[in-house]
Amino acid sequence: MxxxxxxxxxxxxxxxxxxxxxxxxxxxxxxxxxxxxxxxxxxxxxxxxxxxxxxxxxxxxxxxxxxxxxxxxxxxxxxxxxxxxxxxxxxxxxxxxxxxxxxxxxxxxxxxxxxxxxxxxxxxxxxxxxxxxxxxxxxxxxxxxxxxxxxxxxxxxxxxxxxxxxxxxxxxxxxxxxxxxxxxxxxxxxxxxxxxxxxxxxxxxxxxxxxxxxxxxxxxxxxxxxxxxxxxxxxxxxxxxxxxxxxxxxxxxxxxxxxxxxxxxxxxxxxxxxxxxxxxxxxxxxxxxxxxxxxxxxxxxxxxxxxxxxxNVPKLTGHESVDENKTDIEIKDVTFGYDSRVILDKISAKIPAKSKCAIVGYSGSGKTTLCNLIVRFWDVQSGSITFGGKDIKSYAPDELLSHFSMVFQNVFLFNDTVENNIRFGCPNATHEQIVEVAKRARCHDFIEALPNGYNTVIGENGSSLSGGEKQRISIARALLKDAPVVILDEATSSVDPENESELMEAIAELTKGKTVISIAHRLNTVKNADQILVIDHGHIVQRGTHKELCNVNGVYKKFLDIRQSSAGWSIT
Missing domain, CATH: 1.20.1560.10 (ABC transporter type 1, transmembrane domain)
Structure with a gap:
């Protein structure tokens, strides 16, 4: 005692x-x-x-x-x-x-x-x-x-x-x-x-x-x-x-x-x-x-x-601030895996500021893992990732994440009002600012149609909303954050055709003038990218624009030729 x-x-x-x-x-x-x-x-x-x-x-x-x-x-x-x-x-x-x-x-x-x-x-x-x-x-x-x-x-x-x-x-x-x-x-x-x-x-x-x-x-x-x-x-x-x-x-x-x-x-x-x-x-x-x-x-x-x-929780260290004028990303010989399974092996790539980069590969090839490493959800096991010319490990975790907006395939919403879910992107935002980004994200109209409008409590994980509606609210949240880099993790993969056009308009608003890293399986999301990275078995096997890769025999062209019948592929 x-x-x-x-x-x-x-x-x-x-x-x-x-x-x-x-x-x-x-x-x-x-x-x-x-x-x-x-x-x-x-x-x-x-x-x-x-x-x-x-x-x-x-x-x-x-x-x-x-x-x-x-x-x-x-x-x-x-x-x-x-x-x-x-x-x-x-x-x-x-x-x-x-x-x-x-x-x-x-x-x-x-x-x-x-x-x-x-x-x-x-x-x-x-x-x-x-x-x-x-x-x-x-x-x-x-x-x-x-x-x-x-x-x-x-x-x-x-x-x-x-x-x-x-x-x-x-x-x-x-x-x-x-x-x-x-x-x-x-x-x-x-x-x-x-x-x-x-x-x-x-x-x-x-x-x-x-x-x-x-x-x-x-x-x-x-x-x-x-x-x-x-x-x-x-x-x-x-x-x-x-x-x-x-x-x-x-x-x-x-x-x-x-x-x-x-x-x-x-x-x-x-x-x-x-x-x-x-x-x-x-x-x-x-x-x-x-x-x-x-x-x-x-x-x-x-x-x-x-x-x-x-x-006894491991801690991500770092204390430096990000230079607002430098938002280019460079991946240098990055290797990462879970336990003994290697997911990415000596990956290298450059993503210039305000450019659009798409990532393509098999399910489980490491596309999402690479994005998670860029925002430092995990630390790389070897190699380095720089943001604005500095290793991301040198930045304070919150400081680094404040420069990224992420829209996930599986949207998480809080058991709160629609307005507070959007305000999560910027806690000090006014109601007028929230309405403005909701309009830009093409979700203002359906929000107004809810029983209490912006004050409607949407249930745990947005259970009272459709997939497309939840996705557009998450885009409004990202718009309100207004970070210089946007990561889209298969944001349109589970949306029905009826909502796709509105969602694509919302994404266009979100990505305007931003550095964009997209993981998607729809061709119209990929073809306008400044560069496409094709990942296969943990390696970048091809890189280039849609036009360039279409003219080269390889994984990307093979996919385009057989995408209607091929199983197990996703283009991002």
Whole structure:
């Protein structure tokens, strides 16, 4: 427990002063908890001369004790309980900053369930129970020791019995910690599996239903496993927790019996005997919370371990700013792969500022990967990519991305209003600016036809909109950002012919006067490019304009000849 307490204080960082003040209030609260015993002793000492002065003094002692406990408990909550929420709010924001600067490869390898659990379940456990556990453990120990020392002042033998009870109770308390430690990790892993499987089930609900697998047997098994793990955890600490309480109850009884025996045989003053009888009932009251605190401490330790593991996020470094007047891109001998599979092998190309570059290749040939490397979603494994003459690794990640607008094949929209989804491209944009880009993106008319116009909430991932409508909103968002480089990742591939003309007009507005890198499968998107890069098996096998490549026997011409019947190809 001491190790966990030290770790909690270290974790508190700049807020550790609040924790220390909370502990001071807990110590003072222990002193005021002795006020009732002191008042009882005062009455007994004056039982034969019970005057109004004695009564008023007793009331004053009880009153000071009560007010002191109320104030100190209030201050403990202000300092410690509030500190828990403040500390872990900062930790959530810190993790958000880390994730924002993490390479995209991290999210491919790392379990989204783990990240989700850290931000939600783990953080909730820590902010709700960390300071409660500290208060229970520290308060319980201090109360027991404080009353024991108080009793020792009047009779060292009785004080020694009280302290012996505390020391012996540490044996079952250690068992509680051991059991909780071994089971907390299993419980955490079970929660993570539940989260992963729930997320998978929700994402794949259409596939599950289409194959008649609506019974969700895998999900049911996960829930059953979690239930069994939770029950095992509760059963695991039931016996040691019972021994802990039994130890305290037995020693409370021993104190009461000894006080009665010694008073009866005249070896203890009647006044002190009565005081010890009363103390026997209250001495270990606060310590019963110690078992709960010990149990929580191990869960907190596990949660902090998992939090630290998730916080170990790789970071994209860089601090330089981009020269606004230099936006040319050069790819030099770039090699990149996933694990042992090489996707791009010694790729080199130049994309001058305000030029149009199209990329063509098989599905899975590395077209999207190359674009992701250009905007530094991943770092290259060898070679380099420069933007404005400088290696992109030298730029701050946010600074680099501010110069790129990306329109993806699979558009992601937030569960928010249409206006706020467009405003994501420029948070300070006015309503008039949003309407202007919506008109340029050819989406103003259908937005106005929505129930609440621009204030219509479009549902999670734009579920209430068609594919073409979502795509045009994403183009409006990119228009509002007004970045000098535009990357189109198969932006027109899934759009029906009815919406294609409007979408192409929107793209024309977006790309006007910009550097454009396009990945597409439609010929009219490719033929006007200043250069076309043809990627095959991780290499650029051809490059040139549409006219040039049409006159050369190669991959590009072969595609043009057989594109109607060939399977597995996409032209970009």
């Amino acid at each position: 001491l190790k966990t307490l030290k770790r909690i204080i270290k974790l508190s960082g700049k807020h550790k002063g609040r924790v220390y003040w909370g502990l001071v209030c807990s110590v003072l609260n222990t002193i005021f908890n002795c006020s009732s015993v002191l008042a009882f002793l005062w009455v007994l000492q004056n039982i034969n001369n019970l005057t109004m002065d004695v009564i008023w003094t007793t009331i004053a002692i009880l009153g000071v004790g009560l007010v002191g406990k109320i104030i100190l408990k209030f201050l403990t909550n202000i300092f410690m309980t509030a500190a828990g929420f403040i500390i872990f709010t900062d930790k959530r924001l810190e993790l958000g900053d880390k994730l924002k600067n993490a390479p995209m490869g991290y999210f491919s390898k790392e379990s989204l369930g783990r990240i989700n659990n850290t931000i939600t379940t783990n953080m909730a456990t820590l902010e709700n129970f960390t300071m409660m556990a500290v208060d229970n453990v520290v308060g319980g120990i201090l109360q027991g020791l404080g009353v024991s020392i108080f009793l020792m002042i009047f009779d060292w033998k009785m004080g020694l019995i009280a302290i012996s009870g505390i020391l012996l109770s540490l044996i079952p308390l250690t068992l509680i910690q051991t059991k909780s430690n071994s089971l907390s990790l299993k419980r955490y892993e079970a929660v993570e599996r539940v989260t992963n499987n729930v997320l998978e089930y929700i994402r794949g609900i259409a596939v599950i239903r289409s194959f008649g697998r609506g019974n969700a047997s895998k999900l049911d098994e996960t829930f059953d496993e979690f239930e069994k793990t939770a029950i095992r955890m509760e059963k695991g600490i039931l016996v040691p927790h019972g021994f802990f309480r039994a130890t305290l109850e037995i020693f409370s009884g021993i104190i009461i019996l000894c006080a009665a025996w010694m008073t009866y045989h005249g070896t203890m003053d009647f006044t002190y005997g009565m005081m010890f009888l009363v103390s026997g009932f209250i001495i270990y009251g606060q310590m019963e919370l110690l078992a709960n605190g010990a149990f929580l401490m191990e869960q907190i330790e596990t949660s902090m371990d998992q939090m630290d593991e998730t916080y």
